Amino acid sequence: MSVDTATVTRVARLARIKVSADEAERMTHELNSILGFVEQLNEVDVAGVEPMTSAVNTTMRWRQDAVTDGGDAGRVTLNAPLSDDNFFMVPKVVE
Amino acid sequence: MSLVTDLTALTLAEARAGLKAGDFTAVELTEAYVAAVEAARGLNAYIVETPEKARAMAKASDERIARGEARPLEGIPLGIKDLFATEGVHTQACSHVLDGFKPPYESTVTANLWADGAVMLGKLNMDEFAMGSSNETSYYGPVTNPWRRQGSNASLVPGGSSGGSAAAVAARICLGATATDTGGSIRQPAAFTGTVGIKPTYGRCSRWGIVAFASSLDQAGPIARDVRDAAILLKSMASVDPKDTTSVDLPVPDYEAAVGRSVKGLTIGIPREYRLDGMPAEVDALWQTGIEILKDAGATIVDISLPHTKYALPAYYIVAPAEASSNLARYDGVRYGLREKGDDIVDLYEKSRAAGFGDEVKRRILIGTYVLSAGYYDAYYLRAQKVRTLIKRDFETAYASGVDAVLTPATPSAAFAIGEKAGADPVEMYLNDVFTVTVNMAGLPGLAVPAGLSAEGLPLGLQLIGRPFDEETLFTLGGAIEQAAGRFSADKWW
Numbered sequence: 223m224s225v226d227t228a229t230v231t232r233v234a235r236l237a238r239i240k241v242s243a244d245e246a247e248r249m250t251h252e253l254n255s256i257l258g259f260v261e262q263l264n265e266v267d268v269a270g271v272e273p274m275t276s277a278v279n280t281t282m283r284w285r286q287d288a289v290t291d292g293g294d295a296g297r298v299t300l301n302a303p304l305s306d307d308n309f310f311m312v313p314k315v316v317e
Numbered sequence: 318m319s320l321v322t323d324l325t326a327l328t329l330a331e332a333r334a335g336l337k338a339g340d341f342t343a344v345e346l347t348e349a350y351v352a353a354v355e356a357a358r359g360l361n362a363y364i365v366e367t368p369e370k371a372r373a374m375a376k377a378s379d380e381r382i383a384r385g386e387a388r389p390l391e392g393i394p395l396g397i398k399d400l401f402a403t404e405g406v407h408t409q410a411c412s413h414v415l416d417g418f419k420p421p422y423e424s425t426v427t428a429n430l431w432a433d434g435a436v437m438l439g440k441l442n443m444d445e446f447a448m449g450s451s452n453e454t455s456y457y458g459p460v461t462n463p464w465r466r467q468g469s470n471a472s473l474v475p476g477g478s479s480g481g482s483a484a485a486v487a488a489r490i491c492l493g494a495t496a497t498d499t500g501g502s503i504r505q506p507a508a509f510t511g512t513v514g515i516k517p518t519y520g521r522c523s524r525w526g527i528v529a530f531a532s533s534l535d536q537a538g539p540i541a542r543d544v545r546d547a548a549i550l551l552k553s554m555a556s557v558d559p560k561d562t563t564s565v566d567l568p569v570p571d572y573e574a575a576v577g578r579s580v581k582g583l584t585i586g587i588p589r590e591y592r593l594d595g596m597p598a599e600v601d602a603l604w605q606t607g608i609e610i611l612k613d614a615g616a617t618i619v620d621i622s623l624p625h626t627k628y629a630l631p632a633y634y635i636v637a638p639a640e641a642s643s644n645l646a647r648y649d650g651v652r653y654g655l656r657e658k659g660d661d662i663v664d665l666y667e668k669s670r671a672a673g674f675g676d677e678v679k680r681r682i683l684i685g686t687y688v689l690s691a692g693y694y695d696a697y698y699l700r701a702q703k704v705r706t707l708i709k710r711d712f713e714t715a716y717a718s719g720v721d722a723v724l725t726p727a728t729p730s731a732a733f734a735i736g737e738k739a740g741a742d743p744v745e746m747y748l749n750d751v752f753t754v755t756v757n758m759a760g761l762p763g764l765a766v767p768a769g770l771s772a773e774g775l776p777l778g779l780q781l782i783g784r785p786f787d788e789e790t791l792f793t794l795g796g797a798i799e800q801a802a803g804r805f806s807a808d809k810w811w
């Protein structure tokens with residue numbers, strides 16, 4: 223399978239990364255190189271094989287359903303490029 | 318020779334003994350390293366130096382030593398990969414998108430190291446978000462390998478993504494370093510710099526506070542001067558952690574005690590699929606040397622087959638970018654890091670991410686977004702996860718037949734020059750990880766140990782792959798290879 227420049231532009235939009243027409247063109251070529259490389263997986267017979275979902279067989283540990291952290295908006299917003307009174311600031315979303 | 322030179326020449330185990338015997342103080346040891354770090358700035362291994370923090374920690378260590386309360390790593394100066402959150406100290410995964418980020422918390426792995434008495438020298442360079450095999454994708458520029466080809470001044474890469482960690486250990490500007498490994502990022506740079514690196518079993522170290530790349534593959538481990546030092550560091554780094562549900566609740570063994578144990582009675586598998594077409598003869602010869610060393614030490618050598626080996630790298634380049642595209646969605650220009658002005662919220666996201674991510678990271682996010690997008694999930698991601706089951710099954714079959722560990726080359730070549738693989742085809746760089754990536758896909762432990770030099774005088778490494786949570790056998794076997802092959806140090810020119 224391969225992608226065209228329109229598909230790359232659409233995927234970039236999904237990934238919320240602005241790309242120029244030139245960039246999209248160059249990336250189309252690079253992405254097709256990678257997609258060509260992964261194509262060989264089609265040779266493998268995976269009929270009846272379960273997908274791997276975990277690297278080691280473990281059962282999830284249970285814990286008390288209790289609040290163990292939080293309540294510290296000051297620290298949460300500490301690194302925000304723009305914040306006001308412990309709120310994150312963004313451009314107007316709702317008119 | 319000055320005291321400064323003397324102290325940085327010691328291994329971690331030797332420095333520990335010297336501190337215990339009172340031959341020198343932790344402050345003296347740290348001062349020697351602070352000076353060595355400054356003198357080696359040309360390598361670009363450290364992106365942030367924290368000498369004041371180091372001095373304060375060393376002073377506290379001396380007080381504990383005086384009180385007879387020394388902990389396992391008391392007064393030992395370490396370098397920390399920029400992927401680990403360090404409270405109040407620059408943590409950016411060497412990406413511009415995390416511009417100015419200083420976490421108000423500490424990663425579990427580094428917290429474990431400080432709780433054991435270690436001293437922090439600074440943050441180490443790496444490929445952006447650990448995506449790369451040469452440290453050339455870092456926002457802070459490439460790292461220069463302390464090793465050079467005989468008779469050449471050309472700057473070589475230290476490997477990646479833990480290029481700063483490997484170069485710093487090889488240049489003796491820290492006693493050991495933290496690193497992480499998603500597809501080979503500990504073992505490949507260790508092999509390129511004549512150092513020892515181990516990626517433990519998935520779940521052995523907590524991932525909490527480590528900037529996420531591909532969560533089902535990422536694992537922390539040390540890069541060190543020798544096998545014993547790597548064993549000492551892993552013991553302190555590993556732990557079960559309520560903040561990472563994939564960390565495993567198993568006791569952490571005394572890995573150091575495994576170094577020097579007899580190899581007699583162990584069975585070593587040699588997988589035929591790792592003999593690649595076009596592999597340099599010296600890499601094949603090194604592999605043969607490793608086989609002879611272990612045979613002479615009393616191990617049994619058997620040929621094995623791991624039939625799905627060739628599919629590990631293509632499957633990795635679906636799974637890792639898919640997980641990365643999800644993990645890196647959090648960099649939005651709102652909560653932390655770089656923010657570009659936008660006309661509306663989506664424009665702000667798109668411009669911030671476009672300005673913040675480098676080319677390789679963008680490539681992987683786009684591949685990941687594509688393979689997870691509607692209509693392609695089954696064809697790509699699901700199929701790759703099924704192939705992963707088959708890769709894991711190959712190893713399980715070998716271990717069930719009595720194999721204790723697998724021996725392979727660590728890399729298909731020695732270190733290459735900066736810029737040498739910067740061509741138009743990204744897959745060429747990806748092939749560096751062809752021997753290491755299987756181990757991440759199966760979640761197994763893997764250790765890289767230097768075993769010889771190339772014709773051009775560059776270090777070459779071997780890889781040992783173990784059963785899940787049997788890092789001890791890897792330290793035993795790695796120790797045997799090191800004892801026979803010797804250790805390899807770069808001549809100082811920097």
